[in-house]
Amino acid sequence: MSRSKWVLPLGMMFLLVSCGEEVKKELPVLGPYKVVDEVVDGALVTDTMFTTVRPFSFTDQDSNEINHATVEGKVFVTDFFFTSCPTICPKMKQQMLRVYDAFDGESQLVLLSHSIDPIRDSVGRLKDYADKLGIQSDRWHMVTGNRDSIYSMAKHYMIAAQVDELAPGGYAHSGAFLLIDRNKQIRGIYDGTSEEEVDVLMEDIEWLLHE
């Protein structure tokens, strides 16, 4: 009997066995990291330092200053859009609204949407947009600010999440949702226009909230 005959049945058995187990989900930390050696209590310890989200400061739809302190110790989801965008943004907002609704009352989760058209998207315009979407700024901040700071922040997140700069629209207009943990480490990237991927995002949020 040839060897290849065994491959299929064995593979199927393997699948059956692995399906039976409840696999505990581990979310990887994304982005570049450094390996550092440290001496702790006289012993050499090797530690991995992951990229963390750097400090920032923007203004939300209710004129609140939103910065790294706003998300301190919380899980957050972030994306980049603009209110007059006719292509992928309405879909992204429809999907982010699902996340907003699903985690109603969850104070440990913050949603943070940046406008990449901050000159036109004034605080007033973001307020109008947020009202029409039916959301409150205590859980979902739509922020505007200095254009360069917003673009460099987009680049910062996307490089960490390894988004291709050559993708249509570049870093800033990728349609991506990024998931960041309580330690400001990037733990997931999802296509914000895909219902299936946003389903996975919602499971992953649940996971991080209880991590």
Add this chain to the structure above:
Amino acid sequence: MSKTLGNLVLFTLLLAACDYKPRNQGKVLYERNCQSCHMESGQGLGRLLPPVANADYVLEHRAELACIIRHGISGPIQVNGVTYEGEMEGNRQLTDVEINNLVHFILVDLNKQKEHFVINEVRNQLEKCSSTR
């Protein structure tokens, strides 16, 4: 064996051909030009984007749909009791026939209407709004 294969080929050909029916063209045009704003089943989004499925506005403005699609619409309108103050650009790239197929899809598939327009009616509507704008 060759008979089943023949049937299979025929079946695939038929399936492929289905896509070119006018009403399917309406669906494809909707997905390409409208879905990004009016959403996959025409439900709209909050008070930002009005629904085009099960929408009283669509039924009450049947005779204007072709013109709305070609020339856009702006300013406050009421759809299912909700006021929208948005702006939609026109779709000048769509031909009369394409607009006809889109209107067909919106009325029949998204608003459960039985009757729909024939191409000449849509052409008449479009002629009226081309002179006023």
